[in-house]
Amino acid sequence: MNRIQKFFTQIKGLLVHRFFQVLLFIILGLFAYGLMFSNVKPERVQVELFKPAEQTIRSTKTVEDTYKTEQEKEEISKQVADVYSLKKEYAKNKVDLISSIFDSAIEVNKETDPDEDHKEDKKEPVKTDAQKVSILKEKLTDEVNKNIEESVFLALVQADEDELKIAKDSTITAVNNVMSSRIAASDVENAKKKVVEELGYMSISGDMKKASTSLARTAIIQNVFFDKDKTEEQRRKAVESVEPIRILQGQIIVEENQLVDRDVYRQLELAGFLNTESTIYPYIGLLLFIFLTFAAFYYYFYYSISKKDNKYNQLLIFSLVFILSMATMKTVSILADLKNSNLEYIFPGAMAAMLIKILLNDKLAVAMIILLGSYGTIIFNGDTPGNLDFSMGLYIIFGGLTAIIILSRPNFKSKVLVAGLLLALINMAFVFSLIFIMDSHYTRMEYLYYAAAAIGSGVGSAVLTMGLLPFFEAGFGILSSIKLIELANPNHPLLRRILIEAPGTYHHSVMVANLAESACEAIGSNGLLARVGSYYHDIGKTKRPHFFIENQMNEENPHDRLQPETSRDIIIAHAVDGGEMLRSHKFPKEIVDIAEQHHGTTLLKFFYHKAKKQDESTLEAAYRYPGPRAIMKEVAVIGIADSVEAAVRSMKHPTPEKIEELVSFIIQDRISDGQFDECDITMRELSIVKHSLCESLNGIFHSRIEYPEPDKLGQKVKE
Incomplete structure (x- = not known):
């Protein structure tokens, strides 16, 4: 037994005790916390109003820009036109009024003009036109009398019944036609002219026609009025339809050397870059996230694996592969930030899945790659606190699951390099699918760069797996398929x-x-x-x-x-x-x-x-x-x-x-x-x-x- 085996045998001896098992998970959690600490640490920037920004600043979270949202609401509210409602009852009221006037005139004529056959029997003298007008006015209200000219009353009492009926029908029809349309205050005069035009074709005497025209003009009034309640309702709906204007996570607030005006300064303040008060929520969130993931793994290792020797072997191998993968991930992310490029796509994430698949089993390989993908969303956030690079997390998980599936095929465990080449092609296709889904536009050289990074990830995963397998086999005495x-x-x-x-x-x-x-x-x-x-x-x-x-x-x-x-x-x-x-x-x-x-x-x-x-x-x-x-x-x-x-x-x-x-x-x-x-x-x-x-x-x-x-x-x- 070589020194490596002795060393790991001693560690396995310690893991028999529950205390050292928990301690190992605590060490792994602290290791992960230390690597991701800088990725969640709130960023403070030095900016001054009306001076150029020293760096490009992206929002670390999604926040609502309340000022711009209110501005947008005010603008939308102003664009809503006033609502005017048509009072349909006005037309009916005026038609009824005209009808009542003509009916009253007909009644007066009947009362004051007895039939020819009975004129000699009447002792009362015949009423004069003035008397008839007076009787007609008594039948109407003072308000109506006030708005009608004397010549109209005179024409009404002088006309016979047939002529009054013809005038009544024509006037009512004309008033109803005109009043049925919308008449605003500015359109009243045009509406009166229209009703006069319609009555111009009546076949009655001149005085009666003038009287009908005068009554019709009097009946034409404004029937469209400003509806305050409906206007307010429309404006409220328009304001509610306005989507809040947000500063999105990852959105560039200010470019390097761009002047920081009041609007940019306000956005920086909203995004928390000007807040001098420190917050512990990101640290608590990261700690809780790590605790949940490792608590799940502890439960699996403690309760799901029955063979003790196998349990400790699996626990140590899992821990070593995790530490190695996380260290590699952090190194790649730092290099990507230094070179300001998407170098992260070269990260050999499938290496961990391949090693766990070959050395242990499929379940732990899937769990490992999901864990790395989750942590990758934080580590590959470009050192912008609050950001989560979900596309990179998907890339790691997809690549790892693909590697597990490839190695599940017969004889592929002995052809890790071939599996790596196949994985490289699939990685490249997946990267391009992400680029096309996000509708990103790059130059030909940038596309070649992405393709090379994806191929490097697949081949690198296979090469590292082949290189590391002998060390794990020697250290743990594992009999691998290879x-x-x-x-x-x-x-x-x-x-x-x-x-x-x-x-x-x-x-x-x-x-x-x-x-x-x-x-x-x-x-x-x-x-x-x-x-x-x-x-x-x-x-x-x-x-x-x-x-x-x-x-x-x-x-x-x-x-x-x-x-x-x-x-x-x-x-x-x-x-x-x-x-x-x-x-x-x-x-x-x-x-x-x-x-x-x-x-x-x-x-x-x-x-x-x-x-x-x-x-x-x-x-x-x-x-x-x-x-x-x-x-x-x-x-x-x-x-x-x-x-x-x-x-x-x-x-x-x-x-x-x-x-x-x-x-x-x-x-x-x-x-x-x-x-x-x-x-x-x-x-x-x-x-x-x-x-x-x-x-x-x-x-x-x-x-x-x-x-x-x-x-x-x-x-x-x-x-």
Whole structure:
């Protein structure tokens, strides 16, 4: 064990205590707080009224410009025209008045002019026109009488009934037509002229026509009046429709060297740049944000991960990747600010997702990239407090999730650089999508710059991942997919040794690898680990290859001449020898465990029964493998596949029914023997393993066509 492993082992020893777990999260939170402190610290600027600004100042928050909003409301209110309402009842009132005047005149004429047939019977003298006028006025009100000329009354009492009716109808029609339209105060005279024009076509006597015209002119009045309530309502609605004028977050208030006039000075004051009073709200907000994120992660690590050793490994790896990524993020943001460019797009955000995906699991990789994306919105805010660069946060999250998806494809874990190149293209497309959505306009060189930054991010993430993986693997003793693929190389010295010294064992190991990989993938375990472990599970047989039946090519079995105790020791030794050989070659612990545990504490039944025949006092425990029994699911599956492959290969005529019966027997025998008592494999998973093994074995040992012998075949051809 190297120094790095010792160091991290010591730290893991401390993390057993809850106090140090909490302390680690506090340290991570303080680290993040320190990096983002400058990004939320309220900015104070030195500006003077009517002097040029020394720097370009952007608003750090969105605030309402109340002064300009009120100005806009006043302007809109002034633009609302006065509302005038039409009094429709005025037309009806005037029509009724004209009708009443004519009706009164007709009544007076009837009362004062008896029928010709009864004139001689009347004792009263005939009324004069003056008397008739007086009677007519009595029927009307003083206000009406005051507005009507004497000549009109005289014409009314002198006219006969038919003429009065004709004049009445014509006058009412003309007044109603004119009064039905809108008549403002300035339009009254024109309306009177219009009614006179309409009455000019009446076919009545001149005096009566003049009287009707005079009455009609008197009836025409203003019928449109200013409506204060409606005008106020319209103005209120117009004012309410005015959107508040805001100084938007990130908006440039004043450019460098621009004169700070009163309007700019007022906006700076509204945005808080001239406020000399310090505020602690940004610091509290950042602290609360960090607390919430790390509290969620603490809950996950403490309650969701059951295996303690795995928990501490994951916690340390997660912490180191987080610190490394945050430090890189802050460095890139500082360089971007110094060069005043969008250098932040080169940040290799997907590196963290790739490392966590390869070293740990998908869940933590997704959580890590979401955390970095959230913090990235603050760190990449251009050192403008209050700003949150959501586009950069989206870029980091999208790139990280894309990397996780790419690495989820088969064999992509061994091709991190290829994944990085693919990620670079996707990053570039995403950056351009953001640019086009925001409708930003750049020069051709700027577009090339963005493309280069996106490509650099993708490739850089892959290169850094490949460079950092060996350090994490060495420090934590992690068996990554890349390491497994390296061990699966047929040119590996130990594999070549098996092939040369024990070819039968090599073939057996390859068969077991195929069976175990399919079964492990079926239950969601690490199929690649099962395959590579199977390659090396019988490496111990290379010390005495000819004592194992698969390597005895037409040779006498040496065990026929040996005592059961000696044979037992040779057979059992291959598991122990295998573990020692793998340790001496610095193999990962998981592969060593597979070599030592794949037989568990099973019984060497053949030699036990042979010894039992020789000595009835032989103990069963003396003929069992030393173990330990399987702890990982992969070891349990490999142990089953190892026994099944050897047993099926020894069958003369395997059929699907016989294979299924044999597999069921071997699994049930191991369950009864307690070989899975220390492994968390379930009965349902064992059922899936059985089904997978049967499918694979049926494909390998399928029935073949029996071809006729050569001489019989020739005879058939001749026929």
